[in-house]
Amino acid sequence: MKFASSILVPVAFAASALAHGLVTQITVDGTVYKGNDPNGKEPSIIRLVDTTSPVKGATNPDMNCGMGSPQPAADIGKAMPGSKLEFTWASGFGGN
Secondary structure (H helix, E strand, O other): HHHHHHHHHHHHHOOOOOOOEEEEEEEOOOOOEEEOOOOOOOOOOOOOOOOOOOOOOOOEEEEOOOOOOOOOOOOOOOOOOOEEEEEEEEEOOOOO
């Protein structure tokens, strides 16, 4: 019985893994910085992305910034050593 439960728990959570998505919000010491949906145009501390499609290949240069990402983030968030950082990751398919 112990073996069955140790296999079932990881398998149950595997279905909810988010592989293709993006950071939609960063909170620094209670200050919330919103991101954009793919192809968004609003200034943000979160780099814009064109797509949430997978980047294939560990040596692919798109691995760093995403496919077609035009430029770095337009704004800068303020954080100090010891600041509490929270990242919100959302599925690229509209889920959380």
